[in-house]
Amino acid sequence: xxxxKLQFKQLGKQAILILWEDKMDVNILSEILYVKKNxxxxxxxxxxxxxxxYNSLIINYVFAINNIYDEISVLKDLLKxxxxxxxxxxxxxxxxxxxxxKFSLDLEEVCAQKKLEVEEFISTHTxxxxxxxxxxxxxxxxYLGGLPKSLQISRKKTPRLxxxxxxxxxxxxxxxxxPQISAGGWQIIGNCxxxxxxxxxxxxxxxxxxxxxxxxxxxxxEHQYILNKIELGKYQFEKVKEWE
Amino acid sequence: MGVKVIExxxxxxxxxxxxxxxxxxxxxxxxxxDRYSAKIANLLVGNEAFKxxxxxxxxxxxxxxxxxxxxxxxxxxxNIRLNGNEISLLKxxxxxxxxxxxxxxxxxxxxxxLAIFGGFQTEVRLESRSQFFPIxxxxxxxxxxxxxxxxxxxxxxxDFASVKYKNKELTxxxxxxxxxxxxxxVPSVLQExxxxxxxxxxxxxxxxxxxxxxxxxxxxxxxxxxPVLPGTVQFTPDGNLIILMRDSQTxxxxxxxxxxxxxxxxVLAQKRQGDSLQLKLxxxx
Numbered sequence: 001x002x003x004x005k006l007q008f009k010q011l012g013k014q015a016i017l018i019l020w021e022d023k024m025d026v027n028i029l030s031e032i033l034y035v036k037k038n039x040x041x042x043x044x045x046x047x048x049x050x051x052x053x054y055n056s057l058i059i060n061y062v063f064a065i066n067n068i069y070d071e072i073s074v075l076k077d078l079l080k081x082x083x084x085x086x087x088x089x090x091x092x093x094x095x096x097x098x099x100x101x102k103f104s105l106d107l108e109e110v111c112a113q114k115k116l117e118v119e120e121f122i123s124t125h126t127x128x129x130x131x132x133x134x135x136x137x138x139x140x141x142x143y144l145g146g147l148p149k150s151l152q153i154s155r156k157k158t159p160r161l162x163x164x165x166x167x168x169x170x171x172x173x174x175x176x177x178x179p180q181i182s183a184g185g186w187q188i189i190g191n192c193x194x195x196x197x198x199x200x201x202x203x204x205x206x207x208x209x210x211x212x213x214x215x216x217x218x219x220x221x222e223h224q225y226i227l228n229k230i231e232l233g234k235y236q237f238e239k240v241k242e243w244e
Numbered sequence: 245m246g247v248k249v250i251e252x253x254x255x256x257x258x259x260x261x262x263x264x265x266x267x268x269x270x271x272x273x274x275x276x277x278d279r280y281s282a283k284i285a286n287l288l289v290g291n292e293a294f295k296x297x298x299x300x301x302x303x304x305x306x307x308x309x310x311x312x313x314x315x316x317x318x319x320x321x322x323n324i325r326l327n328g329n330e331i332s333l334l335k336x337x338x339x340x341x342x343x344x345x346x347x348x349x350x351x352x353x354x355x356x357x358l359a360i361f362g363g364f365q366t367e368v369r370l371e372s373r374s375q376f377f378p379i380x381x382x383x384x385x386x387x388x389x390x391x392x393x394x395x396x397x398x399x400x401x402x403d404f405a406s407v408k409y410k411n412k413e414l415t416x417x418x419x420x421x422x423x424x425x426x427x428x429x430v431p432s433v434l435q436e437x438x439x440x441x442x443x444x445x446x447x448x449x450x451x452x453x454x455x456x457x458x459x460x461x462x463x464x465x466x467x468x469x470x471p472v473l474p475g476t477v478q479f480t481p482d483g484n485l486i487i488l489m490r491d492s493q494t495x496x497x498x499x500x501x502x503x504x505x506x507x508x509x510x511v512l513a514q515k516r517q518g519d520s521l522q523l524k525l526x527x528x529x
Contacts, residue, residue, distance in 0.1 A: 135270035197269070
């Protein structure tokens with residue numbers, strides 16, 4: 001790949017950052033994830049931890065890097081050889097969201113501001129295939145890009161001190177789900193009954209950066225039915241091979 | 245079992261080296277705030293450097309041992325009693341079943357570590373015992389908790405005189421920092437101002453972050469969320485400096501103007517509200 005457009009920076013003695021162009025873009029994410037994969041293949045996971053955001057990759061070492069410039073040139077050589085010719089393809093999931101007023105604390109206000117009927121909002125929010133750019137903020141908090149322009153809205157001026165587990169929010173160009181009770185500033189428009197993160201499992205979350213996610217609207221009854229199924233350990237994430 | 249928590253203190257938790265490799269799931273590193281003192285404590289009782297220890301903040305817990313154990317307390321200065329008798333820091337000793345250890349108050353510094361031969365045996369989650377909700381069930385120990393410790397088999401008394409505790413370095417007011425990725429965007433007049441101002445720890449200080457009292461005018465452009473680490477100094481739009489600590493989030497949307505050295509994170513972990521500090525920019529090579 002062409003590495004001339006990338007910036008290499010350091011974050012202290014133990015971490016190197018690689019920066020792409022400053023924007024949210026699936027093609028950039030795709031490059032980042034290929035680079036991430038390449039680095040993970042040659043470096044032991046006990047020694048480096050690699051994580052990405054929209055436009056950057058952090059390579060965090062468990063100890064201080066001896067010579068940072070040598071290490072950067074090792075990474076540059078690796079990147080030059082990396083073969084990146086297709087879009088990174090993650091898994092595809094369908095997640096249920098209940099938009100009932102019991103959960104959608106800000107939906108009415110958002111609709112008023114965006115001049116939309118609630119039904120219109122729901123059908124617009126459940127239409128796109130969102131891209132999981134990364135997890136951050138909380139364990140298992142999904143940063144999903146691809147929110148239609150007609151739904152984009154600023155965060156709340158004052159964050160809520162308590163947002164319920166499963167709350168589905170929108171903020172700027174993003175949508176996401178709060179995996180646990182937390183403070184939070186996004187506009188809450190629904191609730192997803194699924195457990196997105198369970199630290200008692202070896203693999204606490206099925207998701208990883210690059211996955212594709214679509215929402216489907218469910219009623220209050222269906223939401224409760226799914227919660228019950230989860231309680232009984234009988235719920236499985238809905239994964240599809242291809243989008244219809 | 246091992247240790248019963250009679251009174252829990254302000255914020256007492258079990259910590260080891262924390263979690264490495266889980267940032268991509270949004271999981272904080274966590275681990276002992278002052279890794280250096282935690283390590284010294286472990287070495288003094290003959291453990292490997294990062295066995296799980298008990299981290300005590302300012303006002304400590306009252307503990308009762310339900311089993312014999314070999315323990316040590318490491319911190320800068322504290323008032324500690326064992327069955328009413330004064331106990332010194334840095335000197336390992338044996339406790340027997342029924343003994344009551346009261347870590348009354350940390351009189352200098354902010355955190356103290358109780359290490360026990362074999363380490364505390366709380367639940368391992370994502371390869372670490374470090375308490376952090378919701379990775380572990382709670383973020384701290386609670387009144388009435390009974391914390392398991394391992395058997396005393398294989399105990400070898402170590403010559404603790406050979407372990408030197410760098411007390412003086414740990415109480416330094418100088419916090420060494422590297423330039424952060426967005427440092428060059430800060431106007432040079434402001435750069436000088438930040439580096440020459442004596443800064444103060446505000447009341448907003450926790451295992452997640454230390455916010456400083458002083459504010460500086462911030463004209464930096466907003467940015468997309470970027471990776472952050474413990475020790476990253478964020479400069480918020482309202483002009484605050486926030487130093488991320490061990491339980492910090494993995495990503496953040498504020499300009500990162502400094503990155504603390506590992507040693508300085510430990511030094512900062514021993515500071516409390518009202519303490520002052522001076523940032524010192526050091527060379528990257």
